[in-house]
Amino acid sequence: MKNQKLVVVGAGMASGRMLEHLFETAADAYDVTLFGAEPRGNYNRIMLSPVLAGEKTFDEIVTHDAAWYEQHGVTCRFGETVTAIDRERKTVRTSQGETAYDKLVIATGSAPFIIPVAGKDLPGVRAFRDLDDVDAMVDAAGKPGAKAVVIGGGLLGLEAAAALRLRGMEVVVLHLMGHLMERQLDPAAGFLLQKELEGRGIKIHCKAQTKAILGEEKAEAVLLDDGTVYPADLVVMAVGIRPETRIATDSGLQVDRGILVDDQMRSSDPDILALGECVEHKKTCYGLVAPLYDMAKVAAKTLIGDEAAFRPVETATQLKVTGVTLYSAGDFAEGDDREEIVLRDASAGVYKRLVLKDNRILGAVLYGETSDGSWFFDHLKKGTDVSQMRETLIFGQAYQGGAPLDPTAAVAALPDDAEICGCNGVCKGKIVSTIKEKGLTTLDGVRAHTKASNSCGTCTGLVEQLMQVTLGDAYNPAAVTPMCGCTPLGHDEVRRLIKSRRLKSIPAVMQELEWKTSGGCAKCRPALNYYLVSDWPDEYADDYQSRFINERVHANIQKDGTYSVVPRMWGGMTSSKELRAIADVVDKFNIPAVKCTGGQRIDMLGIRKEDLPAVWADLGKAGFVSGQAYAKGLRTVKTCVGSDWCRFGTQDSTGLGVKLEKFMWGSWTPAKLKMAVSGCPRNCAEATCKDIGIICVDSGYEIHFAGAAGLDIKGTEVLGMVRTEEDAIEYVAALTQMYREQGHYLERIYKWAKRIGYDEIRRQIMDDAAMRKAYFDRFVFSQKFAQVDPWSERVSGKDKHEFNPMAVVTREAAE
Amino acid sequence: MNAETRNWVEIGELSDIPREGARVVKTASGCIAVFRTADDEVFALDDRCPHKGGPLSQGIVHGLSVTCPLHNWVFDLSTGLARGADEGSVPVTAARVDNGKVLLAADDLARRTAE
Numbered sequence: 001m002k003n004q005k006l007v008v009v010g011a012g013m014a015s016g017r018m019l020e021h022l023f024e025t026a027a028d029a030y031d032v033t034l035f036g037a038e039p040r041g042n043y044n045r046i047m048l049s050p051v052l053a054g055e056k057t058f059d060e061i062v063t064h065d066a067a068w069y070e071q072h073g074v075t076c077r078f079g080e081t082v083t084a085i086d087r088e089r090k091t092v093r094t095s096q097g098e099t100a101y102d103k104l105v106i107a108t109g110s111a112p113f114i115i116p117v118a119g120k121d122l123p124g125v126r127a128f129r130d131l132d133d134v135d136a137m138v139d140a141a142g143k144p145g146a147k148a149v150v151i152g153g154g155l156l157g158l159e160a161a162a163a164l165r166l167r168g169m170e171v172v173v174l175h176l177m178g179h180l181m182e183r184q185l186d187p188a189a190g191f192l193l194q195k196e197l198e199g200r201g202i203k204i205h206c207k208a209q210t211k212a213i214l215g216e217e218k219a220e221a222v223l224l225d226d227g228t229v230y231p232a233d234l235v236v237m238a239v240g241i242r243p244e245t246r247i248a249t250d251s252g253l254q255v256d257r258g259i260l261v262d263d264q265m266r267s268s269d270p271d272i273l274a275l276g277e278c279v280e281h282k283k284t285c286y287g288l289v290a291p292l293y294d295m296a297k298v299a300a301k302t303l304i305g306d307e308a309a310f311r312p313v314e315t316a317t318q319l320k321v322t323g324v325t326l327y328s329a330g331d332f333a334e335g336d337d338r339e340e341i342v343l344r345d346a347s348a349g350v351y352k353r354l355v356l357k358d359n360r361i362l363g364a365v366l367y368g369e370t371s372d373g374s375w376f377f378d379h380l381k382k383g384t385d386v387s388q389m390r391e392t393l394i395f396g397q398a399y400q401g402g403a404p405l406d407p408t409a410a411v412a413a414l415p416d417d418a419e420i421c422g423c424n425g426v427c428k429g430k431i432v433s434t435i436k437e438k439g440l441t442t443l444d445g446v447r448a449h450t451k452a453s454n455s456c457g458t459c460t461g462l463v464e465q466l467m468q469v470t471l472g473d474a475y476n477p478a479a480v481t482p483m484c485g486c487t488p489l490g491h492d493e494v495r496r497l498i499k500s501r502r503l504k505s506i507p508a509v510m511q512e513l514e515w516k517t518s519g520g521c522a523k524c525r526p527a528l529n530y531y532l533v534s535d536w537p538d539e540y541a542d543d544y545q546s547r548f549i550n551e552r553v554h555a556n557i558q559k560d561g562t563y564s565v566v567p568r569m570w571g572g573m574t575s576s577k578e579l580r581a582i583a584d585v586v587d588k589f590n591i592p593a594v595k596c597t598g599g600q601r602i603d604m605l606g607i608r609k610e611d612l613p614a615v616w617a618d619l620g621k622a623g624f625v626s627g628q629a630y631a632k633g634l635r636t637v638k639t640c641v642g643s644d645w646c647r648f649g650t651q652d653s654t655g656l657g658v659k660l661e662k663f664m665w666g667s668w669t670p671a672k673l674k675m676a677v678s679g680c681p682r683n684c685a686e687a688t689c690k691d692i693g694i695i696c697v698d699s700g701y702e703i704h705f706a707g708a709a710g711l712d713i714k715g716t717e718v719l720g721m722v723r724t725e726e727d728a729i730e731y732v733a734a735l736t737q738m739y740r741e742q743g744h745y746l747e748r749i750y751k752w753a754k755r756i757g758y759d760e761i762r763r764q765i766m767d768d769a770a771m772r773k774a775y776f777d778r779f780v781f782s783q784k785f786a787q788v789d790p791w792s793e794r795v796s797g798k799d800k801h802e803f804n805p806m807a808v809v810t811r812e813a814a815e
Numbered sequence: 816m817n818a819e820t821r822n823w824v825e826i827g828e829l830s831d832i833p834r835e836g837a838r839v840v841k842t843a844s845g846c847i848a849v850f851r852t853a854d855d856e857v858f859a860l861d862d863r864c865p866h867k868g869g870p871l872s873q874g875i876v877h878g879l880s881v882t883c884p885l886h887n888w889v890f891d892l893s894t895g896l897a898r899g900a901d902e903g904s905v906p907v908t909a910a911r912v913d914n915g916k917v918l919l920a921a922d923d924l925a926r927r928t929a930e
Contacts, residue, residue, distance in 0.1 A: 448899055448900040448901075449900045517877070517878055518853070518878045519835065519852075519853050519876075519877040519878040520877050520878075521877050521878075521880075521882070521889075522874070522875040522877060522882030522887060522889070525875055525877060526875070544833075545833055545834065545835040545836050545875070545876065546835075546875065547875075548875065548884065549873040549874070549884040552873075553873075557870075557873060557884055557885070559867065559885065560868075561868070561869070561870045561873075801831060801832070801833065801838060805838070805839045805840060805841045805846070806826060806827050806831050806832065806838035806839060806840050806849060806917075807826035807827050807840045807841070808840070808841045808842075809824060809826065809840055809841070809842045809843075809847075809919070809924060810843065811843045
């Protein structure tokens with residue numbers, strides 16, 4: 001079969017998924033050429049709303065990048081539009097000439113429907129379809145006080161409206177029908193949704209017939225039939241889509257609303273397949289992703305001559321607007337032969353409605369509380385007879401059978417192909433079968449063998465529940481989690497024993513606490529080294545061989561083995577002299593990338609390891625020291641300009657930030673420690689999501705702690721108020737020392753605080769002056785040994801061996 | 816082949832390598848990581864993790880193993896085989912210490928060049 005030529009027109013989600021299936025089963029069956037009108041690879045179009053809202057970046061939604069296509073030998077011709085198909089000669093034509101095919105796949109998707117009113121072509125009128133639209137909308141939202149009118153109150157229009165509102169625009173939604181999302185929602189749920197969106201400051205105008213878009217050079221306003229005028233800098237048309245069928249029509253294929261296809265995804269020409277939003281199958285066009293993926297599977301099989309047939313299934317809808325929970329599935333129109341069950345809880349904003357016919361669920365609409373959505377949907381698909389549970393049906397799965405609520409029941413009920421770990425793409429079936437095959441009983445075991453919960457860790461709870469379901473009593477999550485495979489002891493016991501038995505070296509710890517391995521492992525060694533540094537600052541000799549490479553060479557290793565370097569900029573302040581020195585270093589060492597970090601400093605990336613000491617020498621001459629951007633230790637103190645410059649500033653936040661950073665730099669902590677000081681409650685330094693933050697107010701300083709803005713997002717807890725800068729520094733240092741002495745290695749302050757209890761921390765730091773003073777004194781003592789700039793040490797020759805090869809062996813010597 | 820009949824290339828002093836650490840030897844066909852254990856044994860592996868190309872010389876050395884700094888794969892220093900559940904291996908170059916000098920096997924070096 002090799003060297004059959006497959007030409008694919010359209011590089012969207014449907015064709016991307018089809019190529020995946022094709023390469024999985026028959027990687028060499030075809031030479032593939034892929035044409036895409038958009039000048040970029042394939043991305044997850046349904047996730048454009050979160051990109052518009054600023055909740056995700058474009059890179060996060062890319063599904064197939066250039067490397068993927070290259071790896072699979074696909075010839076990509078992005079930005080090149082196919083203008084004609086010659087079915088006689090089996091070629092497609094573009095501006096670059098003709099390309100021959102044996103099989104052709106049309107996956108041109110759909111085009112936004114633009115309502116034919118005056119002014120529809122003015123600049124400022126956009127659809128919401130691709131990344132260019134998103135970029136244009138983000139641009140428009142950047143203007144202060146900018147106004148947007150979204151035409152269309154369906155799924156797409158409302159996602160656009162909510163996202164634009166999040167970006168600060170004044171937003172009006174115009175909707176032709178009597179209530180929002182009429183295809184998915186009944187009037188009651190539509191009303192609840194409207195109230196919610198209005199509560200966010202979005203104006204909703206239903207039964208709105210657009211008459212014209214007004215404006216001379218660009219869109220300025222939208223005029224309705226009833227005479228209402230809404231000013232608009234941006235008009236978003238989101239009234240629907242129509243299948244993009246032009247090349248199919250021109251080449252004489254059978255086209256009705258979409259390109260007509262049979263169950264095998266073949267068009268009226270058997271050598272031409274079509275799939276995705278551009279096709280019509282048994283009088284239906286599809287716009288949701290699940291059926292498109294089913295088509296992709298079928299098309300891939302048809303291409304390699306396997307049998308398969310597309311069978312449309314019911315799909316459920318969810319609105320991707322953060323904070324709105326909405327679920328609808330099936331058919332929920334009223335009718336004489338239909339019954340309904342409705343649950344309303346106005347104060348909780350919950351509305352649930354099931355439509356039944358002959359004791360089977362026909363449709364479901366859930367608003368405000370949707371956790372039973374997939375359970376209802378499952379019964380809908382299976383056509384379950386619900387007469388036995390009808391009385392309690394609306395209350396959901398947990399109320400069936402009278403069994404007590406079991407948190408693992410939901411996990412047990414998931415189908416085998418449900419994805420548990422999104423980072424590594426591991427589904428439930430894989431985890432369960434691996435637990436059984438390998439006889440795994442620990443979370444670490446599951447991580448090692450399946451990679452689930454091995455990256456970001458947010459699915460850990462689910463994985464643990466799965467283990468419980470699979471193993472039953474054999475799984476004991478309450479047992480102390482050992483530090484690592486080298487010891488049965490947990491972090492707390494190890495820390496306690498280090499102090500009580502006065503253990504002062506790694507070999508001593510391993511000997512006394514009966515380590516099972518001779519030299520530990522890459523998990524326990526850095527932890528022990530930190531505990532010893534923290535507990536015996538004056539006596540313990542830091543063991544560099546037990547530190548992760550970044551802390552050993554004082555730079556951040558990158559994926560290609562080069563390093564990045566971040567010098568300290570105290571409180572985020574810099575000067576022309578410093579910037580000039582950085583510019584000179586970048587030029588001198590040909591540093592390929594320079595980037596501003598989130599902590600108000602400058603990162604130089606792509607430096608060769610051998611160059612590091614010379615780079616530091618030049619930076620050191622300009623007065624720079626290491627920013628410790630690689631350390632489990634104090635990173636940055638972010639500040640706003642405070643009373644020095646800002647008309648709202650209540651205190652010298654920049655000055656306090658610089659003082660804190662100068663006092664605390666160099667200290668090692670269980671995990672990284674990021675701080676911020678804001679000069680007023682407007683909080684421009686974002687102190688309320690930091691490990692430790694300070695908000696200045698007229699009467700003093702409000703100290704915050706235990707925030708997070710990484711894997712988890714969590715606002716800070718308030719520690720308390722102090723009157724003076726000196727107090728603020730003392731309290732912050734005492735809190736840091738308490739964390740240093742009690743935290744588990746790699747445990748961020750918010751996790752430590754949750755484990756210890758916020759009140760207990762407030763009691764020790766705010767209420768118990770003697771305790772606070774003791775913590776503070778121990779911190780000051782420890783700093784005496786910690787505040788040595790590691791870069792200048794290495795410029796003067798320390799650890800030279802780290803940066804140079806030991807030897808160079810020439811070919812001759814080897815032979 | 817045993818140590819007596821093999822040819823060896825001297826690359827430096829044992830004391831050049833930190834205990835539980837590694838140094839890099841550059842060759843015409845890529846870098847070799849030369850490891851020194853806590854017991855002063857030496858081992859040499861290609862300085863390239865089979866997973867994502869991480870430099871093994873930068874990893875933490877523990878017992879007779881090294882952990883890759885990029886994604887924590889663990890390799891047996893004597894066999895080059897991945898430990899635990901990961902599957903993969905790194906080419907080994909025979910290494911020994913003689914009179915305080917670190918030596919690498921010439922035939923292994925030559926084989927790397929030839930490949």
